[in-house]
Amino acid sequence: MEVTITLNGKKITDSVDADMVLLDFCRKHKCFSVKRGCETGNCGLCSVLLDGKPVLSCSVPIGRASGRKVDTLEGLQEEAKKFSDFFAAQGADQCGFCNPGYIVNIVALLRENPDPTDEEILEYLSGNLCRCTGYQSQLRSLRNYLNSKKEAAPLDLEAEVYGADIGREWKHE
Amino acid sequence: MVRISEGSGSMSEFKRDRKDYHMVGKCVPKKDSNQLLLGKPVFMDDIVPQDCLVVKLLRSPHAHALVEEVKTVAAAKVPGIEAIYTWKDVPKERFCIAGQTYPEPSPYDRLILDQRVRCVGDPVAIVAGENEKAVDKALRLIKVKYQVLEPVLDFRKALDSEVLVHPEENWKSYGNTGDVKRNLLHHEEDTHGDVEQILSECDEVIEHSWRIKAAQQGYMETIRAYCEIDRYGRLHCISSTQIVFHVRRIIANALGIPKSMVRAEKPRIGGGFGAKQTAVCEVYPAFVTWMTKKPCKLIYSRKECQTIASPRHEMEVTVRLGAMKDGHIRAIDLYTLSNTGAYGEHGTTTVGLSGHKALPLYTGGCEATRFSCDVVYTNVQAAGAYRGYGATQGIFALESAVNELAEKLHMDPVEIRMKNIVREGMFMPAYFGETANACALDRCIEHCADNFHWKEKYPVRDMGNGKVRAAGMALAMQGSCISNVDVGSCTLKLGDGGTYNMMIGAADMGTGCDTILAQMAAEVLDCDVDQISVFGADTDASPYDSGSYASSTTYVTGMATQNAALQLRENIKKIGAGMLECEPEEVDFDGEKVYLTDGEKSVSLVDIATKSQVNNTIPVDVTATYSSPVSPPPYMVGMVEIELDKETGSIEILDYQAVIDCGIPVNPNLARVQAEGGIGQGIGMALYENVTYNAQGKIAENSFMQYKIPTRLDMGRINVEFETSYEPSGPFGVKSIGEIVINTPAPALAHAIYRATGVWHRTVPFTPEKILMSMLDPQWKEIDRRVKES
Numbered sequence: 020m021e022v023t024i025t026l027n028g029k030k031i032t033d034s035v036d037a038d039m040v041l042l043d044f045c046r047k048h049k050c051f052s053v054k055r056g057c058e059t060g061n062c063g064l065c066s067v068l069l070d071g072k073p074v075l076s077c078s079v080p081i082g083r084a085s086g087r088k089v090d091t092l093e094g095l096q097e098e099a100k101k102f103s104d105f106f107a108a109q110g111a112d113q114c115g116f117c118n119p120g121y122i123v124n125i126v127a128l129l130r131e132n133p134d135p136t137d138e139e140i141l142e143y144l145s146g147n148l149c150r151c152t153g154y155q156s157q158l159r160s161l162r163n164y165l166n167s168k169k170e171a172a173p174l175d176l177e178a179e180v181y182g183a184d185i186g187r188e189w190k191h192e
Numbered sequence: 193m194v195r196i197s198e199g200s201g202s203m204s205e206f207k208r209d210r211k212d213y214h215m216v217g218k219c220v221p222k223k224d225s226n227q228l229l230l231g232k233p234v235f236m237d238d239i240v241p242q243d244c245l246v247v248k249l250l251r252s253p254h255a256h257a258l259v260e261e262v263k264t265v266a267a268a269k270v271p272g273i274e275a276i277y278t279w280k281d282v283p284k285e286r287f288c289i290a291g292q293t294y295p296e297p298s299p300y301d302r303l304i305l306d307q308r309v310r311c312v313g314d315p316v317a318i319v320a321g322e323n324e325k326a327v328d329k330a331l332r333l334i335k336v337k338y339q340v341l342e343p344v345l346d347f348r349k350a351l352d353s354e355v356l357v358h359p360e361e362n363w364k365s366y367g368n369t370g371d372v373k374r375n376l377l378h379h380e381e382d383t384h385g386d387v388e389q390i391l392s393e394c395d396e397v398i399e400h401s402w403r404i405k406a407a408q409q410g411y412m413e414t415i416r417a418y419c420e421i422d423r424y425g426r427l428h429c430i431s432s433t434q435i436v437f438h439v440r441r442i443i444a445n446a447l448g449i450p451k452s453m454v455r456a457e458k459p460r461i462g463g464g465f466g467a468k469q470t471a472v473c474e475v476y477p478a479f480v481t482w483m484t485k486k487p488c489k490l491i492y493s494r495k496e497c498q499t500i501a502s503p504r505h506e507m508e509v510t511v512r513l514g515a516m517k518d519g520h521i522r523a524i525d526l527y528t529l530s531n532t533g534a535y536g537e538h539g540t541t542t543v544g545l546s547g548h549k550a551l552p553l554y555t556g557g558c559e560a561t562r563f564s565c566d567v568v569y570t571n572v573q574a575a576g577a578y579r580g581y582g583a584t585q586g587i588f589a590l591e592s593a594v595n596e597l598a599e600k601l602h603m604d605p606v607e608i609r610m611k612n613i614v615r616e617g618m619f620m621p622a623y624f625g626e627t628a629n630a631c632a633l634d635r636c637i638e639h640c641a642d643n644f645h646w647k648e649k650y651p652v653r654d655m656g657n658g659k660v661r662a663a664g665m666a667l668a669m670q671g672s673c674i675s676n677v678d679v680g681s682c683t684l685k686l687g688d689g690g691t692y693n694m695m696i697g698a699a700d701m702g703t704g705c706d707t708i709l710a711q712m713a714a715e716v717l718d719c720d721v722d723q724i725s726v727f728g729a730d731t732d733a734s735p736y737d738s739g740s741y742a743s744s745t746t747y748v749t750g751m752a753t754q755n756a757a758l759q760l761r762e763n764i765k766k767i768g769a770g771m772l773e774c775e776p777e778e779v780d781f782d783g784e785k786v787y788l789t790d791g792e793k794s795v796s797l798v799d800i801a802t803k804s805q806v807n808n809t810i811p812v813d814v815t816a817t818y819s820s821p822v823s824p825p826p827y828m829v830g831m832v833e834i835e836l837d838k839e840t841g842s843i844e845i846l847d848y849q850a851v852i853d854c855g856i857p858v859n860p861n862l863a864r865v866q867a868e869g870g871i872g873q874g875i876g877m878a879l880y881e882n883v884t885y886n887a888q889g890k891i892a893e894n895s896f897m898q899y900k901i902p903t904r905l906d907m908g909r910i911n912v913e914f915e916t917s918y919e920p921s922g923p924f925g926v927k928s929i930g931e932i933v934i935n936t937p938a939p940a941l942a943h944a945i946y947r948a949t950g951v952w953h954r955t956v957p958f959t960p961e962k963i964l965m966s967m968l969d970p971q972w973k974e975i976d977r978r979v980k981e982s
Contacts, residue, residue: 036325051238052231054462056412057494061896064412092231099230107225110862113869114702115228116412116462122229145905148896150410150463151702153872154904156865177219178860182916183635 022085026050027094041067041076041084045091052092052119056148063147066120067091073127092119098126105164106157108176113151121147125161134165206716206754210856215715216924219861222707223726224460234460236432237491240418245274245488247477248327250317250334251500252309255343255571255889256355259307259316259336267319267333272326275484277318279305282479286362287445290537291435291469293677293738295366299377299536301358304446304475310357310534311571312890313500320480320488343571345889347506347531350375350568357534357569369540370567377532378540378567382547384621385560390523394514398596401510402589403955405883406503409578410901413462415492415501417474419481427454429478432461434468434699435739436729446475447482457730464701466577469741470502470537498894502576505542506531509589515597519608521554526586528565535574539567542577546586552623552825553590553667555614561622571889577741579870580934583670591666591939596952604650605665606641610634613667616917626822630917630927632853633667633827639915640851644831652947658839664943665831668935671823672928673744678819680749681735682756684713685813686764686804690797692717696728697737698745703930704862705745709753711858712923716757718783735815743928746858748818754923755816766810767803771795824919826927828852830871830936836948841964843879843945845908850936852912855919855927863929867912870933876902878938882957
């Protein structure tokens with residue numbers, strides 16, 4: 020079947036198998052940020068924006084995306100860059116395989132709700148699995164980003180290190 | 193300034209007070225963070241040709257069978273099918289896919305395809321085709337006739353079972369320690385003192401068995417590898433692996449081709465946790481490419497990763513812990529029965545850690561220890577390496593036993609530990625006779641109890657709404673490398689412009705080793721971490737490294753990196769001295785210039801780099817290699833507070849506090865994320881991640897739908913802090929962090945659940961169903977579906 024999809028702002032018309040899912044369409048068109056982590060719609064790695072709303076691209080038959088706008092992380096670089104350095108500062112990227120999915124979802128979250136609470140963040144991103152981080156650093160990163168825009172809000176930038184012979188706290192100047 | 197003193201041989205020694213470290217101990221972002229966070233194409237399937245052949249495996253539905261006939265004619269006619277291979281087509285020499293240093297302790301018990309299938313999912317045929325659809329269709333059209341055999345599924349009944357998992361004559365093992373004709377892969381005993389005598393003198397003896405299941409690592413990037421024939425006619429494998437050099441040997445062994453004909457490389461990899469310390473899939477695409485000379489890739493589905501990859505070894509650990517009324521632990525007897533499954537990857541080695549990396553925690557006043565074990569073959573998914581590597585299983589049992597002792601003696605679990613733990617300077621008989629040269633476990637416990645508010649939270653609190661709050665704790669240890677085995681290397685090269693390249697064979701799997709090794713080099717070279725570009729890992733371009741496993745990279749490859757940087761520093765000074773027309777002893781290097789120590793003259797690093805490329809015979813690329821005679825343990829303590837709903841048995845984690853002694857953390861933020869991630873995995877294993885088999889040996893939890901790894905709503909708040917110690921044998925005082933962090937959640941949570949319900953749970957996971965049923969009926973037992981009820 021023939022589909023026309025606006026992928027990251029570029030209109031693409033392609034002849035595809037009717038049983039193709041949006042995930043494979045994105046990767047076919049070189050949007051390699053879109054990852055597959057499971058076959059059951061559980062991991063959230065394949066998250067993209069369909070007409071601005073986050074969806075699991077593994078669970079979107081290509082026909083349903085036809086005629087619509089799809090944004091992957093490739094097309095959201097500038098919005099992502101605003102907060103991604105805060106994730107890098109924490110080491111929250113780790114292996115990086117799940118990053119594109121939750122970064123896309125954070126873009127969607129911040130568009131909907133520019134100042135979410137911790138609970139709202141955890142709930143919004145709960146469908147995005149990560150096995151490396153235990154999620155704590157991701158929450159710290161986003162909180163640091165949000166707090167960095169507020170005056171006198173606390174930032175958690177470095178892990179606490181203590182030592183017997185070098186004083187209670189060992190920190191670099 | 194670096195004071196360099198000549199040590200033994202030609203190697204210089206790095207001496208700098210750690211307060212003066214400018215790079216080690218600093219929180220810098222990972223070198224690949226921008227690429228990863230912005231979703232750039234850096235993983236295997238992003239960088240290989242999209243039109244390469246697709247490889248998939250036809251898998252056995254039976255746990256034990258002989259393949260009598262494979263009909264492939266119809267399948268081969270599917271348009272786009274390139275090749276189909278069965279057991280008749282592959283080499284007949286057995287090999288080993290465990291990523292271990294040759295000669296591997298693991299047995300040579302595999303063929304690429306075997307006529308005998310030994311577990312559900314064992315491969316029966318390899319299919320390669322132009323696209324996934326064609327391959328899937330061909331897989332459906334292959335008809336296999338099996339002679340179905342009785343399997344042995346229960347690892348408690350495997351030893352001397354009538355069913356033999358490996359009856360073949362060409363089974364091979366270097367340093368055989370078991371008896372394959374009894375399904376026994378390995379047996380070991382290590383005794384210090386008279387355990388029976390001392391146990392008989394003890395006031396209290398705690399004796400129980402604890403069980404950890406074959407939990408899956410749950411790496412987000414599934415197992416995968418790509419192969420092609422390179423410009424020189426060699427086999428080039430790009431794999432999501434932790435062990436490029438072992439992969440090279442494994443492929444060569446499996447294919448029966450010279451090792452020189454294989455090149456293995458890893459791009460960025462999407463998590464490993466030990467799973468990718470086994471060459472789970474590489475031999476299949478390697479075989480296809482070698483036969484067809486065409487590029488191909490094999491990408492495992494999540495289902496394959498859940499059912500036929502390389503999970504944790506299921507172990508049943510029996511502890512007899514003897515103590516006096518005052519809480520003094522005098523003797524520990526620990527026996528482990530380990531299930532290696534259908535094949536023996538890591539079977540002989542993981543089991544050792546269940547004793548050797550648990551018992552030394554109580555070196556304090558312990559007079560006798562005994563560790564013994566059996567490792568058996570069964571007809572279930574073969575196990576492999578998973579973070580913790582046996583220590584997790586042993587520590588769950590031992591720490592639970594100590595908690596049970598404390599409860600029985602009505603002693604505070606913190607207090608009982610302070611009486612018995614290993615402390616700095618102690619000789620540890622149960623830890624290969626090593627001495628705890630760096631140990632802050634006592635400080636970790638005090639610090640953690642303080643952070644957690646142990647005194648207030650340890651008493652059980654009824655919240656008045658059917659919910660109770662309770663706390664539990666556990667200690668853990670691990671090692672830092674396999675002593676006298678692991679090899680780490682680092683090549684450092686000065687390039688024009690005055691920047692450096694660093695080549696390593698260790699595998700950054702998201703852990704950040706590329707970055708922390710660059711920090712170490714930058715510490716010695718007195719430069720910024722940004723001045724060092726890192727490359728790894730590729731068997732053609734990297735210096736030899738055993739690979740990233742056994743918590744060895746920071747400690748072993750770190751020392752190689754420090755030594756390489758010291759040598760390069762000396763060479764830079766030599767070139768600089770030549771340019772200043774003086775002796776190398778008269779100059780020093782501050783990272784930017786080589787200067788006369790008493791004089792004005794200096795020459796910049798940029799000019800030295802330029803000079804190194806003109807009429808120069810002093811090398812500016814140096815390689816250093818390191819191996820350690822010891823494996824210094826890191827230590828930690830974890831404390832958890834839960835809220836348990838007595839009506840449903842469900843648990844909410846409110847607070848998880850951990851304090852870790854990993855020596856000197858090279859990058860505290862990355863170390864913290866390691867810890868938080870490991871604790872998260874440990875929580876998953878303890879509360880949610882179950883592995884159950886039906887009577888035919890098929891795993892029920894074959895997707896993330898059934899195998900529930902924790903989401904961010906399941907974690908509660910985890911807080912990790914560090915107590916430093918200075919390990920004299922490690923570079924910059926470091927030990928390890930990668931594995932130890934998974935070990936505390938299971939025993940700490942079991943402890944908290946006991947506090948809340950009065951019932952000890954000794955088999956993971958502690959699901960709400962089990963918690964509730966055991967409250968209603970203390971005799972209630974989980975049904976093991978493998979054991980057919982007679």
